[in-house]
Amino acid sequence: MIQDIAPHVYDNAFAVRRTPQEGDLLILCREGELLLRKEQAAAPAAWPEEDGTLSFPAVQDIPDVRAFWRECREQDQAEQDAGDEQTEPRGGDRAENGFYRMGGVTLVYLFCIDRVAFYGADGGSRDRIAGALAGEYGWVPSRKLRNAQPNVLAYAGVTALQLARWREEHHFCGKCGEKMRPSETERAYVCPSCGLAVYPKISPAVIVAVIDRRKEEPRILLTKYAGRTYANYALIAGFAEIGETIEDTVHREVMEEVGLHVKNLRFYKSQPWSFSDSLLMGFYCELDGSSQIHLQAEELALGEWKTREEMPVRSSDISLTSEMMERFRQGLV
Numbered sequence: 198m199i200q201d202i203a204p205h206v207y208d209n210a211f212a213v214r215r216t217p218q219e220g221d222l223l224i225l226c227r228e229g230e231l232l233l234r235k236e237q238a239a240a241p242a243a244w245p246e247e248d249g250t251l252s253f254p255a256v257q258d259i260p261d262v263r264a265f266w267r268e269c270r271e272q273d274q275a276e277q278d279a280g281d282e283q284t285e286p287r288g289g290d291r292a293e294n295g296f297y298r299m300g301g302v303t304l305v306y307l308f309c310i311d312r313v314a315f316y317g318a319d320g321g322s323r324d325r326i327a328g329a330l331a332g333e334y335g336w337v338p339s340r341k342l343r344n345a346q347p348n349v350l351a352y353a354g355v356t357a358l359q360l361a362r363w364r365e366e367h368h369f370c371g372k373c374g375e376k377m378r379p380s381e382t383e384r385a386y387v388c389p390s391c392g393l394a395v396y397p398k399i400s401p402a403v404i405v406a407v408i409d410r411r412k413e414e415p416r417i418l419l420t421k422y423a424g425r426t427y428a429n430y431a432l433i434a435g436f437a438e439i440g441e442t443i444e445d446t447v448h449r450e451v452m453e454e455v456g457l458h459v460k461n462l463r464f465y466k467s468q469p470w471s472f473s474d475s476l477l478m479g480f481y482c483e484l485d486g487s488s489q490i491h492l493q494a495e496e497l498a499l500g501e502w503k504t505r506e507e508m509p510v511r512s513s514d515i516s517l518t519s520e521m522m523e524r525f526r527q528g529l530v
């Protein structure tokens with residue numbers, strides 16, 4: 198799945214925020230698009246150690262950052278020549294928590310994967326960097342990440358996209374309208390006027406594989422969603438509503454979408470699905486009662502029972518849905 202990046206290690210601990218260094222990467226996001234190296238926009242990206250080429254720009258590719266570092270070095274040299282002790286750490290002013298002002302641009306720390314730190318940039322800084330890199334880098338729709346390799350960069354990209362969306366939606370307090378500030382103690386925005394704290398948006402949702410075991414050949418319920426370009430088979434899926442347990446969500450979504458009762462819920466795995474700000478929780482469960490499907494027409498275009506032999510072989514392996522379907526096809530559930 199997209200988050201399975203081992204042996205690489207994702208570290209999003211809030212305490213780990215460091216000054217941008219050479220070799221760190223920049224993931225710029227704009228309205229569902231990411232800035233990627235142009236010749237790689239449709240082709241695989243590359244992790245640094247594999248062949249030295251990067252799909253995302255590195256921090257040192259930004260002219261403002263190079264100029265800033267040069268100034269820092271010159272300043273350090275001048276201080277050294279004058280015999281002064283160096284007072285400021287070189288490499289970036291910490292403008293605000295996790296935000297680094299470097300010359301004409303401000304970078305925001307996102308997370309680390311292994312020893313590489315990832316940064317974003319918003320608004321004017323983002324546009325200024327994208328403009329400076331326009332010859333080599335271009336805006337690419339985030340859906341490209343679904344097929345991008347290596348998985349570790351696709352995962353970094355979509356995670357950065359969710360964080361960027363969250364930052365963009367919280368410039369101002371939703372309660373009193375004041376400009377929000379990044380928290381000093383956690384990944385949050387805090388209103389300096391009324392104290393409202395806003396955390397990254399993560400919506401819990403379920404993926405449900407309904408299995409009917411009452412026939413000789415067990416069957417699984419596959420669906421196709423209405424009005425979507427994604428035309429592959431899917432499973433029942435939906436967001437948790439306020440006031441319900443995640444098990445309630447499973448029962449309600451299955452009833453709403455196909456009009457069936459289920460029992461024997463078994464949690465399988467979860468998956469961060471940053472494309473839609475969600476945390477997916479996968480459940481296998483068994484049909485309880487009639488297998489007669491009543492489709493919710495606004496949601497689903499199709500709902501069908503399939504035996505293992507009738508299942509399509511999945512081409513993608515990044516999603517929890519695919520993995521759950523494939524496990525059924527292989528007779529593992």
Ligand SMILES: [Zn+2]
Nearest residue numbers: 370373388391
């Ligand atoms: Zn406020």
